Amino acid sequence: MGATGQKAEVTVDWYNVIFELIDMRSFSNLWYWIVLAVLWSTASHWVLGVPFDMISRAKKQSGQAQDDLEVMVRINVSRMLYIARAAGSWLVAIWAFALTVLVLLGFAYDNEFAQAVLFLYVPFSILMALSLRTSLLIEAGEGMGEALHRRLLRHRVATQVLGMLAIFLTSLFGMYQNMHIGVLG
Numbered sequence: 001m002g003a004t005g006q007k008a009e010v011t012v013d014w015y016n017v018i019f020e021l022i023d024m025r026s027f028s029n030l031w032y033w034i035v036l037a038v039l040w041s042t043a044s045h046w047v048l049g050v051p052f053d054m055i056s057r058a059k060k061q062s063g064q065a066q067d068d069l070e071v072m073v074r075i076n077v078s079r080m081l082y083i084a085r086a087a088g089s090w091l092v093a094i095w096a097f098a099l100t101v102l103v104l105l106g107f108a109y110d111n112e113f114a115q116a117v118l119f120l121y122v123p124f125s126i127l128m129a130l131s132l133r134t135s136l137l138i139e140a141g142e143g144m145g146e147a148l149h150r151r152l153l154r155h156r157v158a159t160q161v162l163g164m165l166a167i168f169l170t171s172l173f174g175m176y177q178n179m180h181i182g183v184l185g
Helices: 014-022 030-045 052-061 063-108 112-139 145-184
Strands: none
Touching (some): 052 063, 063 112, 063 145
16 A cells, blocks of 8 residues: 555556566577477477388388388478479479568568577478488389398488588577677567
8 A cells, every 4th residue: 555545556467477587589589499499309309201110120120110211201291292292393493582571581581580480490491302202212122121221211311410500590690680689589
């Protein structure tokens, strides 16, 4: 109670409270880095939609494990190539539109959220192109036995290298953004 006996009224600006909690500055947000790490660890575990432990088991045990691997890879490769062949030009057009919007928002309008999404979008676009290439190679004759193991392991290593490079470049840009905002802010 105040000096006159009245209660002081406290107002809460929910908009500011929520945006302070969420922190729309992506590169300083812990959740962004968690998402980045989870996305790349998931991408390197699931090689063309096949879990890595299944590949390892098939390489060690052969027999039924190898048959299961070949069937699962064949299903995923067929599905990916069917989608690419049926709707590839539309998907590329939509991809290019989204890339253009993100680049304009991120760098022409200096929107940090768009920049952060771009640092997820571009490397995963490269990964999709690598996956499509690997699928074509598997369809062309590397879909069985040791050739399949070698192709899937090469794809996994390429995914891991791409992920490390993406995380490194995102970290550099994120540190630059945070220092730049810190100096200006």
